Amino acid sequence: MRLRTVVISFGFILSIAAESFAASPAPVKGEHGMVVTAQRLASEIGVEVLKKGGNSIDAAVAVGYALAVVYPSAGNIGGGGFMTIRFKDGKSTFLDFRERAPLAATKDMYLDKDGNPIKGASLDGYLAVGVPGSVAGFEMAREKYGTLTRQQVLEPAIRLAKDGFVLGQGDATILAGGAKRLAADKAAAAIFIKADGKPYGAGDRLVQADLAASLARISEKGPDAFYKGAIADQIVKASAAKGGILAKPDFEQYKVRELAPVTCNYRGFDIVSSPPPSSGGLIICEILNVLEGYPISHLGFGSADTVHLMVEAMRFAYVDRNSALGDPAFVENPVGKITDKTYAAEIRDKIDRYRAGVSKDLKPKDFGESKETTHYSIIDDAGNAVAVTYTLNGSFGAGVVADGTGILLNNEMDDFTQKPGVPNLYGLVQGEANAIAPLKTPLSSMSPTIVSKDGKPFMVIGSPGGSRIITITLEAIINVIDHGMDIREAIDAPRIHHQWLPDTVYVENHGLSPDTLKMLSQMGYKLDIAAEGKVWGQAAGILVGGESLGEIGKGGGARYNGAIDSRALAGEAIGY
Ligand code: DON
Numbered sequence: 001m002r003l004r005t006v007v008i009s010f011g012f013i014l015s016i017a018a019e020s021f022a023a024s025p026a027p028v029k030g031e032h033g034m035v036v037t038a039q040r041l042a043s044e045i046g047v048e049v050l051k052k053g054g055n056s057i058d059a060a061v062a063v064g065y066a067l068a069v070v071y072p073s074a075g076n077i078g079g080g081g082f083m084t085i086r087f088k089d090g091k092s093t094f095l096d097f098r099e100r101a102p103l104a105a106t107k108d109m110y111l112d113k114d115g116n117p118i119k120g121a122s123l124d125g126y127l128a129v130g131v132p133g134s135v136a137g138f139e140m141a142r143e144k145y146g147t148l149t150r151q152q153v154l155e156p157a158i159r160l161a162k163d164g165f166v167l168g169q170g171d172a173t174i175l176a177g178g179a180k181r182l183a184a185d186k187a188a189a190a191i192f193i194k195a196d197g198k199p200y201g202a203g204d205r206l207v208q209a210d211l212a213a214s215l216a217r218i219s220e221k222g223p224d225a226f227y228k229g230a231i232a233d234q235i236v237k238a239s240a241a242k243g244g245i246l247a248k249p250d251f252e253q254y255k256v257r258e259l260a261p262v263t264c265n266y267r268g269f270d271i272v273s274s275p276p277p278s279s280g281g282l283i284i285c286e287i288l289n290v291l292e293g294y295p296i297s298h299l300g301f302g303s304a305d306t307v308h309l310m311v312e313a314m315r316f317a318y319v320d321r322n323s324a325l326g327d328p329a330f331v332e333n334p335v336g337k338i339t340d341k342t343y344a345a346e347i348r349d350k351i352d353r354y355r356a357g358v359s360k361d362l363k364p365k366d367f368g369e370s371k372e373t374t375h376y377s378i379i380d381d382a383g384n385a386v387a388v389t390y391t392l393n394g395s396f397g398a399g400v401v402a403d404g405t406g407i408l409l410n411n412e413m414d415d416f417t418q419k420p421g422v423p424n425l426y427g428l429v430q431g432e433a434n435a436i437a438p439l440k441t442p443l444s445s446m447s448p449t450i451v452s453k454d455g456k457p458f459m460v461i462g463s464p465g466g467s468r469i470i471t472i473t474l475e476a477i478i479n480v481i482d483h484g485m486d487i488r489e490a491i492d493a494p495r496i497h498h499q500w501l502p503d504t505v506y507v508e509n510h511g512l513s514p515d516t517l518k519m520l521s522q523m524g525y526k527l528d529i530a531a532e533g534k535v536w537g538q539a540a541g542i543l544v545g546g547e548s549l550g551e552i553g554k555g556g557g558a559r560y561n562g563a564i565d566s567r568a569l570a571g572e573a574i575g576y
Contacts, residue, residue, distance in 0.1 A: 036378070045156040046059040066156055081097060094275060140258070263285075313351075327442075445467050464537065475490075
């Protein structure tokens with residue numbers, strides 16, 4: 001029995017020995033490496049690469065290509081994402097291979113003649129597609145930091161696409177979820193829908209011959225095959241024929257950015273996470289800085305007090321996210337201010353300890369940013385840690401495949417502000433800093449994060465979930481550091497979310513007790529309890545040195561402890 005001591009203070013101190021959160025199975029253990037992804041075959045490929053002597057960057061690239069085959073709702077070469085790397089020597093870096101707006105993009109391209117958003121224009125079809133970055137990102141990671149050849153990291157993905165793979169129940173459920181949209185595009189339907197009009201089911205073999213050919217071209221010729229050769233030509237041709245604006249120079253000019261990650265310190269733990277064009281790292285740091293001033297561990301997991309303070313910190317951080325952040329090549333991001341502990345103290349001064357704040361009173365400042373995205377976490381024997389979050393944005397992206405490529409394309413353009421004040425797919429109400437412009441990257445929430453302690457890797461974490469990625473990742477960190485949960489419990493624990501607007505606290509079903517909900521509502525909160533079965537996020541995490549801080553404190557446990565979210569349909573943590 002794993003014991004936990006909860007200390008509650010009511011003027012006197014009460015110690016309770018409580019059994020751990022019973023619903024979560026123990027984390028997966030490994031001594032030499034750990035790979036946690038949203039699809040079991042991709043996890044197996046990552047571990048094979050590590051066993052063969054590849055490092056965690058090689059494994060991350062092989063997994064990235066493999067997920068494009070076995071997890072088509074989010075894994076991709078037609079989208080983009082971020083990779084946070086912490087090397088064994090303690091240095092870290094960040095690769096931004098997110099999509100860019102095409103050269104022909106304009107600020108009001110999704111508005112009608114009256115200035116109102118055109119329904120679906122930024123979500124469906126070729127007009128929604130940003131210039132993809134995944135292939136360039138994977139190749140840069142491999143060339144600069146990997147040890148294996150391009151052919152070696154691409155081989156498993158090509159094999160899976162060419163020979164096909166047998167769908168498990170989780171894979172089939174995900175495909176069925178996208179069937180209606182995929183059926184509407186002839187090339188996508190030819191891949192994902194059977195001759196009888198039904199989606200492929202559990203036990204069926206999914207073969208993707210065109211995707212295998214595209215991957216083989218990349219393997220042979222490198223990223224030029226995608227950006228300068230036949231693949232770009234095919235995508236541009238389909239785009240032109242179907243109302244898109246993608247042009248060959250968009251592909252030819254695509255460049256990965258290597259950026260310094262955002263860093264901050266929370267209760268002695270060093271956080272390394274995504275910088276703009278993601279809002280993730282900054283907003284996680286801003287919320288953590290605010291919470292550091294409160295005794296969260298004593299207030300307890302899921303208490304009205306803790307939820308109140310978390311929500312207020314989220315409210316202040318998300319107004320900054322939605323008004324001030326954008327692509328660093330286009331806007332000045334107040335990085336120093338947002339990560340400043342004095343700024344966090346100023347926010348704490350504005351938080352009423354007993355009452356809910358009101359979002360509409362919090363004006364945007366002028367400082368003088370599931371299965372539809374996917375996150376994976378990897379660590380190797382040497383201690384190199386990699387966190388990758390990449391995406392097509394919505395599930396199966398724009399729902400289109402250019403003829404002959406087998407490549408599903410993203411709908412990342414929806415992450416831009418289409419019109420200030422109008423919510424996007426994730427309900428985010430954003431401002432001018434994230435307005436559309438040619439070559440600009442839309443603001444993201446993706447937060448591949450690595451935490452270290454005393455110069456050693458401690459936690460690798462991240463998740464899909466749109467605007468909720470930030471709070472999902474944050475809560476996993478707090479659950480481990482403040483609430484003493486093991487990595488699996490920390491990921492499985494019920495979630496809450498607030499994003500400034502709408503001024504609502506979102507709570508997973510059964511996430512808070514009825515009396516906690518009552519107390520929060522008496523404080524002035526509007527609560528939205530998710531319907532039965534509705535959950536969000538699919539975190540993938542690794543803890544180093546033990547499965548929890550408690551175990552580490554007692555001398556440690558397994559070296560690597562991996563956990564995939566119980567909400568994930570097809571994922572697996574595999575250690576060796
Ligand atoms: O970059 C972003 O913030 C979004 N495009 C992520 C989308 C996402 O997580 C969808 N998954 N549930």
